[in-house]
Amino acid sequence: MKFMNDKKIRLIVTTCILTLVLIIGVITSVNFLKFRNYNTEFVVREDVVGKIYKFSEFSKHLKGDVADSNIYEIQGTDNTVAIVKKDKLANYNKIDNIKGLSVCGVDGSSQYDAAKDVFTSNINVLATANDVYENVKSGTYEVGILSYKEAITLINNDQNENVDISDAIVEKVPSLLLIGGTHPNEPSGQLAATVVLENAKVKRGILYVITELNRSAYSYSQPQEGTTWYYHLKTKNGNTRTFKYGSRATNTVDQWPTPDVYTHSSGQQLSSSEVRNINRAYPGNEEGTYTEQIAWVVTNFVNQKDVTMVIDLHEASPEYLTINQCVYHQDAADIWSQMKINGFRYYNPEADKTQKLNMPADQSPLNMHGLTHREVGDYTNAYVFLFETSNASQGKIRGAFTEDLIKYSAPDKFYEALVKYDEEHDTSNIYGAPVEISERVARHVLSFESVITGFNKIKTTRVVTQTGRDNVGDGGVYVGEMILEEGTVPSYYDLIKYGVGNYLLDID
Amino acid sequence: MKKNVLLFLLVALFALTAFVLVGCGDEPEPQPGPGPEVEVKRDVKVANAGLSVVLEAGKSVYVTALGQADFAYMQTIVNDAIEGSEITVTVDNQLKAADLNAGDVVISVLGYTSKGISGDITQTSEIARAKALAEKEGIILILCQLSGKERRGESSDPIISEAVKGADYVFIYDADDSKGADYDKKYSTEWCKGFDKLYLFSDEYDIKDYIEVLLGAN
Ligand SMILES: [Zn+2]
Numbered sequence: 001m002k003f004m005n006d007k008k009i010r011l012i013v014t015t016c017i018l019t020l021v022l023i024i025g026v027i028t029s030v031n032f033l034k035f036r037n038y039n040t041e042f043v044v045r046e047d048v049v050g051k052i053y054k055f056s057e058f059s060k061h062l063k064g065d066v067a068d069s070n071i072y073e074i075q076g077t078d079n080t081v082a083i084v085k086k087d088k089l090a091n092y093n094k095i096d097n098i099k100g101l102s103v104c105g106v107d108g109s110s111q112y113d114a115a116k117d118v119f120t121s122n123i124n125v126l127a128t129a130n131d132v133y134e135n136v137k138s139g140t141y142e143v144g145i146l147s148y149k150e151a152i153t154l155i156n157n158d159q160n161e162n163v164d165i166s167d168a169i170v171e172k173v174p175s176l177l178l179i180g181g182t183h184p185n186e187p188s189g190q191l192a193a194t195v196v197l198e199n200a201k202v203k204r205g206i207l208y209v210i211t212e213l214n215r216s217a218y219s220y221s222q223p224q225e226g227t228t229w230y231y232h233l234k235t236k237n238g239n240t241r242t243f244k245y246g247s248r249a250t251n252t253v254d255q256w257p258t259p260d261v262y263t264h265s266s267g268q269q270l271s272s273s274e275v276r277n278i279n280r281a282y283p284g285n286e287e288g289t290y291t292e293q294i295a296w297v298v299t300n301f302v303n304q305k306d307v308t309m310v311i312d313l314h315e316a317s318p319e320y321l322t323i324n325q326c327v328y329h330q331d332a333a334d335i336w337s338q339m340k341i342n343g344f345r346y347y348n349p350e351a352d353k354t355q356k357l358n359m360p361a362d363q364s365p366l367n368m369h370g371l372t373h374r375e376v377g378d379y380t381n382a383y384v385f386l387f388e389t390s391n392a393s394q395g396k397i398r399g400a401f402t403e404d405l406i407k408y409s410a411p412d413k414f415y416e417a418l419v420k421y422d423e424e425h426d427t428s429n430i431y432g433a434p435v436e437i438s439e440r441v442a443r444h445v446l447s448f449e450s451v452i453t454g455f456n457k458i459k460t461t462r463v464v465t466q467t468g469r470d471n472v473g474d475g476g477v478y479v480g481e482m483i484l485e486e487g488t489v490p491s492y493y494d495l496i497k498y499g500v501g502n503y504l505l506d507i508d
Numbered sequence: 509m510k511k512n513v514l515l516f517l518l519v520a521l522f523a524l525t526a527f528v529l530v531g532c533g534d535e536p537e538p539q540p541g542p543g544p545e546v547e548v549k550r551d552v553k554v555a556n557a558g559l560s561v562v563l564e565a566g567k568s569v570y571v572t573a574l575g576q577a578d579f580a581y582m583q584t585i586v587n588d589a590i591e592g593s594e595i596t597v598t599v600d601n602q603l604k605a606a607d608l609n610a611g612d613v614v615i616s617v618l619g620y621t622s623k624g625i626s627g628d629i630t631q632t633s634e635i636a637r638a639k640a641l642a643e644k645e646g647i648i649l650i651l652c653q654l655s656g657k658e659r660r661g662e663s664s665d666p667i668i669s670e671a672v673k674g675a676d677y678v679f680i681y682d683a684d685d686s687k688g689a690d691y692d693k694k695y696s697t698e699w700c701k702g703f704d705k706l707y708l709f710s711d712e713y714d715i716k717d718y719i720e721v722l723l724g725a726n
Contacts, residue, residue, distance in 0.1 A: 321622045325658065330580075337584035340654075341713045356711065358687050360655040362623040363580065426692060428661050 035229050036066070036219040036251075040244055042211050043198050043505035050075045050152060058300040059286050059293045066254060067216045067294050071177075071301060072209045076202040076483065077149035080111040080171035083136050084143055086164045093167040098143050104132050105145035114171035115145040129154065137163050145170065174455060174482040175206035176309040177302060177382070178448055179372070182279055184218040184246025187231065187406055188389045188437060189313030191243070191500055192444030198505045200489050205482030208307065214278045214294055216254045218246035227393070231406045233501035241504050245393070245406055249276035255290040265292075266369040274370075279312070282375035298372070302380040308461055308479065309335075309451055310382045312372040313444050315391035318415060322388055323432040326361040326447065329377030329384040331462050336361055336385075338457040343450025346492035357446060357492065381462050381475050383455070387447045389440035390432035407437040442495035449489060456481040548696045550682070550708040554717040557707065561724035562648045562676070567611040569595060569723060572603035574638045575667050576629065577619035578654040585652075586615055589716045593725035602629070604637065610646025615719065617652050618668050618680075619659030619689075631663060638667045642674025650722065653680040653689040654712045660689055672699045677722065681712035 044052070051073040056063035084092045092098045099120050105112040107125040115123055124141060126132050129150040136144040151165050180193025190211055197209040212218055221227045233241045252258065255276050262275035265285065274280040276291050284295030302310060316323050328336045344357040364373040377384040392398055393406045397414050404410035415434045422429050463476040490503045549557070563569060571586050573579040579601055586597055608614065620631065641649060651671055653659065672678055678700055682688030690696050690708060700706040709715055720726045
């Protein structure tokens with residue numbers, strides 16, 4: 001009895017398979033799209049973070065796009081600022097434009113002293129910060145000199161809000177741009193930048209933080225690695241913070257096609273995949289590839305804001321040679337030496353002594369192009385540093401890809417076996433044993449503090465010795481120390497002891 | 509055809525004989541003898557280190573690198589050591605033995621850069637420079653390793669092992685966390701065996717005080 005012939009059976013089977021494929025296709029597509037559009041949340045303390053710049057202000061084609069990320073600005077509370085009437089902000093945005101105006105300041109304040117060196121006219125002395133504010137508001141004086149903290153407090157308390165802080169730089173202070181999220185499959189960089197963003201307070205200087213440098217690379221997962229898409233950390237209050245584990249390179253959805261060979265603007269040739277690697281795209285180009293447009297944000301921002309120091313945070317697989325170390329631009333060598341002498345120290349209450357973290361470094365090779373420590377150093381006046389920590393989830397020897405692997409909150413048996421093998425055979429298959437995420441973040445945060453410690457021994461902006469531009473010999477201006485408010489940035493010891501989650505704020 | 513088979517058999521026999529001979533020639537490794545026991549000197553205060561000035565009047569001081577790691581940091585340490593003195597130093601990461609005269613003091617940092625050294629500098633050329641400096645008659649060779657385990661291994665070791673043969677002083681960073689430059693005791697029990705001028709430092713910046721004394725800059 002044959003009521004269905006072979007043809008019919010084949011048709012039914014084929015239809016079933018196609019339907020299944022369609023269902024899988026739809027589900028995965030929805031998941032992929034959800035992941036692409038998922039926005040990682042970062043807590044912005046309103047009383048601390050004064051300004052948020054969009055990437056598109058520094059690279060115009062990114063406007064409204066997936067890569068249009070944020071740069072958070074934290075001003076030092078003691079920084080000297082000029083307040084002016086709001087309708088004058090556009091005219092009074094440069095120090096040269098306000099030098100000859102009528103000025104008032106608070107008698108005996110350090111800001112008054114700093115401003116004295118700048119203004120050609122006499123500064124009229126008033127008794128209190130409030131007096132300065134009211135006199136500018138009423139128009140008696142065109143410019144008021146205050147500390148950033150005084151200015152922002154008075155502006156925020158004023159309902160009418162017709163006074164604001166001018167962009168004019170009254171006193172040149174050191175500034176630092178901390179970059180996390182260059183490579184979204186290297187979580188410690190983003191987390192360290194987030195810990196700094198959500199905890200640091202600055203007394204003197206300006207701190208800029210990027211938590212997601214390549215948001216396009218955060219919009220998809222590392223292909224063919226079977227990676228976990230999200231990982232979670234518990235805050236002090238037991239709430240969950242969610243972070244994405246993205247890819248190393250810009251999403252092909254945003255940058256396509258990929259050439260067989262990537263030729264960097266220097267002429268250097270690299271393999272095709274590097275064309276979407278932001279740390280091979282510097283100095284970047286506003287009219288270039290999508291990745292170059294993002295890289296240009298950093299170069300352009302650093303130049304426009306005359307940033308003193310740049311730190312780019314990374315991770316690499318445990319078997320990668322350049323790990324648990326720093327790479328610095330040659331003009332930052334003096335600061336590096338001062339970091340080795342005075343930095344990388346943390347107090348260990350258990351041993352009741354100050355200990356020093358072992359941190360080797362290499363100078364950035366002159367002929368290796370496209371990296372922050374080479375190009376941002378060559379195309380700006382900043383001292384540039386890059387740090388690497390050891391991340392098992394990037395490694396090739398790993399077992400199953402789980403959230404535990406990302407955080408290394410549970411040991412990976414293959415890596416543990418290799419660590420043991422190295423110990424027993426005196427080999428170096430692994431250069432930095434995989435460690436828990438809190439240690440990696442702690443290492444980055446201590447490195448960030450150490451750059452400041454090193455800079456504070458020099459206190460001058462950079463003397464440019466080699467650059468891709470024509471301003472060799474620029475720099476070398478005394479700007480004094482950059483000072484973080486003590487105890488605001490968690491210590492190396494505390495971050496490990498209490499865990500990185502303890503230093504992440506709750507999302508409201 | 510027969511000829512070929514015969515030839516093959518002959519070659520095979522020869523190879524086998526050679527193999528067996530080489531195999532038999534392997535004598536048991538000579539056990540390291542007791543040798544002069546030298547106590548490892550760790551974190552010795554410079555005043556107790558028994559150092560005296562090695563720099564004579566009219567002689568030059570050079571700072572160089574063998575392996576190209578930590579060169580800038582080495583310069584800072586030497587600069588800090590001579591601060592306030594009349595001493596001047598010549599900095600040259602490719603210092604050649606041929607350019608030196610008897611009595612000159614050469615301070616070299618050890619360790620191979622992990623970023624790879626570029627241009628015409630190679631591991632081979634660094635080994636050759638290390639050998640030449642070590643064999644140079646009459647100079648005072650002070651070797652410093654400022655980084656730990658990460659600047660040891662197959663890239664660094666062949667250069668270090670050559671350089672230490674002619675060293676007058678060897679100062680190395682070696683923290684107590686087993687990540688130091690002497691993590692495998694190669695410095696203390698092999699390269700510098702019986703050599704009483706090997707000093708270990710938990711903080712490599714303390715090497716500055718030693719250099720200060722050796723150069724008479726204090
Ligand atoms: Zn990276």
